[in-house]
Amino acid sequence: MSDYTINTKCVQAGYTPGNGEPRQIPIYQSTTFKYNTSEDMGKLFDLEASGYFYTRLQNPTNDLVAAKIAALEGGTAAMLTSSGQAANFFALFNICECGSHIVSSSSIYGGTFNLIAVTMKKMGIDVTFISPDASEEELNAAFQENTRAVFGETIANPALTVLDIEKFAKAAHAHGVPLIVDNTFPTPVNCRPFEWGADIVTHSTTKYMDGHGVAVGGCIVDSGHFDWMAHADKFPGLTTPDESYHGITYAEKFGNAGAFITKATSQLMRDFGSIQSPQNAFYLNLGLESLHVRMPRHVENGQAVAEFLANHPKVAKVNYPGLPGDKYYDRAQKYLPQGGCGVVSFEVEGGREAALKFMKELKLAAIETHVADARTCCLNPATSTHRQLTDQQLIDAGIPAGLVRMSCGLEDKADLIADLAQALEKI
């Protein structure tokens, strides 16, 4: 599969049926797996043989789909998780513990911000948030002796900032830690962070990868590039024996290509049990089969909608990295030459009242907290996800009261623009 383009990998990577076997990946709807002897099973528990024993840790359907995502990102190993939240938590907690510190871009998904700033803080893991536009000096100054990871989003949800992956990777590596990039919005079709120096990639597969709004899920992919043993003192969980797994040292036994995902599976999945259901993995794979066909259409619609809005008198501002003049246009040209995603945000003139009226008048675009599926949807953060904030707090957070986030689906762009035009007319 490695010789094929990403388009072909979307369709066929991860699973090659043998003679007479099912063409579509089978759903292994089984919690448990049968063995002839206890010795056979013992080898699995010792990680001496690979195989399945209990779906809380691993399931064959999930592994086929994870293998496809690993192929798409150009990684060496991957695991599915129950949600994007679980993916980001596992990716960080696999190398952080009480007393560790994370450097994170401040421009990230709200759920991930809470995870890092509130919940992981309660576990004794500290964070320094820095602007995605931080200079090299500011970036380097954020590191501490106990820093264990750098985190950012390729295209941030919902701010639509674009991460300078090379710059963040360089700073991370200068301090002997990996860069973890949440690549949910562009998907590997539009950006492969490993090619720019990232070490670990995470996904909320709930978004474009599924693409139809049917299954919550997540994924972690390892590039296999990070040399854990070279920084052994920082990552004892990977470089010293795991007493809960018969004294295995993951980085020795599985090497840089396999250590991270093997530890996350055999330790974190075992203990936290956030596996994706095999049924959801099956749905996810259906989405992946058309990801390379859908992403260009999401981008085409996002670009057309952004350009229409940018020229509309009732629209004060448009954020879309593909729009010439956008703050992130140049960076997007570098990292996202085929475009980023279908999510556009914009501020209507007239604030909260105008935004509410505008959204009420939309006919095709539904009001949802979701993004990134086939059907266009929109949201006014000031009256929904951020409704506890005052107008001034909203401005300070970069989410003015009149801001609308729109996720352009797969409909015809002419129909989407006509819908926007008639709704804007009424405010």
Ligand SMILES: *Cc1c(COP(=O)(O)O)cnc(C)c1O
């Ligand atoms: C939605 C989202 C998440 C969280 O994913 P869930 O599947 O909802 O848990 C994480 N990161 C980004 C960028 C997202 O858009």
